[in-house]
Amino acid sequence: MSSKNYIGIYVKPSGAAVVVLPSGAKDQKPSACFTVESHEQANMLDSPAVAAELANLIADECAKRSLSLQNCEAAVALDCSMFMQHSMHSEFSDTSKIAQTIRFDAEEALATDISELAIAFKISSVHQAGSQVTVFTAAKKLLFELLGALQARNIDPISIEPDVCCLSRFVMRHCNKQPAESGNLVFAVLSESRGYLISGDSSSQKKEYFTRTFLIGPSQDKTSLLKREFALTRAVSDEPVGTIEIFDSSGTVNIQQLADLLSVKIENLDLAASEPGAVLPAECSDRTAFAIAAGAAEKFLDKAPAVDFRADFHPLEGKKLRLQKTVKFLSISLILLMVALGIYFQKAYLDANKPRKMMRARFEEGYLAVMPGTKEVPSPMKPAVKALEKELAELKNRLRGVTGTGLQKSVSDKLTILLEAINKCAEQTRLEIDSISITDRTIRVIGSTQNYNSTMQFREAIKQTGMSIPNEDLPLQTGNRHKFILNINVEG
Secondary structure, eight states, X not given: OOSOEEEEEEEETTEEEEEEEETTOTTSOOSEEEEEEOSSOOOTTTOHHHHHHHHHHHHHHHHHTTOOGGGEXXXXXXXXXXXXXXXXXXXXXXXXXXXXXXXXXXHHXXXXXXXXXXXXXXXXXXXXXXXXXXXXXXXXXXXXHHHHHHHHTTOOOSOEEEXXXXXXXXXXXXXXXXXXXXXXXXXXXXXXXXXXXXXXXXXXXXXXXXXXXXEOOTTOOHHHHHHHHHHHHHXXXXXXXXXXXXXXXXXXXXXXXXXXXXXXXXXXXXXXXXXXXXXXXXXXXXXXXXHHHHHHHTHHHHOOOOOOSHHHHSOXXXXXXXXXXXXXXXXXXXXXXXXXXXXXXXXXXXXXXXXXXXXXXXXXXXXXXXXXXXOSOOTTHHHHHHHHHHHHHHHHHHHTTOOHHHHHHXXXXXXXXXXXXXXXXXXXXXXXXXXXXXXXXEEEEEEEESSHHHHHHHHHHHHHXXXXXXXXXXXXXXXXXXXXXXXXXXXX
């Protein structure tokens, strides 16, 4: 077949159930369903040959049905007899943090060497103090034998999940119904030798489901067994149970008796006709096994994280990952090639600019002052500019009739004369000087006398020294004193 297919394989110790879904088959029937049985009735843990025989049977059956394994993505569901399920408490509620600590928690809780076991987990419920986690453990030896046998026949499963997780995926996808009574909804699926309890509301967006698996003996009363297992499930469940949906492949469970014993509404669950257009084909005689295999294949449709043993003991190195690595390698190679081409063409440009750079280096020192891009006047010009500024200042002073040193002497003499005038009339006028400001042209005096006449007497004393007061500033009366501001001409 040219189109891509998804293969779900439910592996048991003595055989396997296989369901093939075409890509994008969210509302379609499986394109193929079949079972294979191992001729050696041996446990796969003890006989590596059983795994090889099982892989050969699956590959041969796919070849008979013209299923090209090159165009297939596979996922495996592991039978509950091949793994152990444990309920543990974790201090964390974040999946990544639980994954980092779950091996230590499992080793402490199980009191065994965890190095020989592969671990997968799912969060059952979340609390303020952490979360309740369902942990699955399987022997690495078993998983290596199974994976190696399948890969030898060109079947490289992306994930290896517990069967109850695949069954819960199938049930939650196709049994979308509200509980008839208030409370939680529990699905019970019983085959000839396996039992599964799945607690959760399939109509909600909640992804935390409580699951439980148990084996059924050939002579056990399924009604009593289901009552006991349900009581254990109810003891650890956070929510009350309102309805139980039961599928019993043998039809031996007494529904009415179980409803009276548990005081819970019980209804029949039909795995074959769970949803129109998504029923299992008629050739799927073992409804439970094919529902588990279909749930494994539907992993590719959900795109949700799987409870995967392979992620722990042998991370995926399949076709998809190899393709991703190849694309990454080609991308890096293409980038390096583009960089190399850029350097090659840039070199020609650099070579063409060499003569210009050599000429610039040769003439730059001599013609720096006139070359474009110079931000300031070269340093040898600064002393000349300062000398010209000094000469200009001296020339202006000479034009005014006094040199620089003469100007300083003139101001000093006039200030001495002013102090003599102040001392001459200070006692008579009760003169108080607030401030004296001196510039190269004027002396500004701010002060006060006892009255207006005293102020005029001080002004006349200054004029008698030969200095002029060009601005006749009027005195200002402040209280009992007369304040004045005098601008005395130094050049005069």
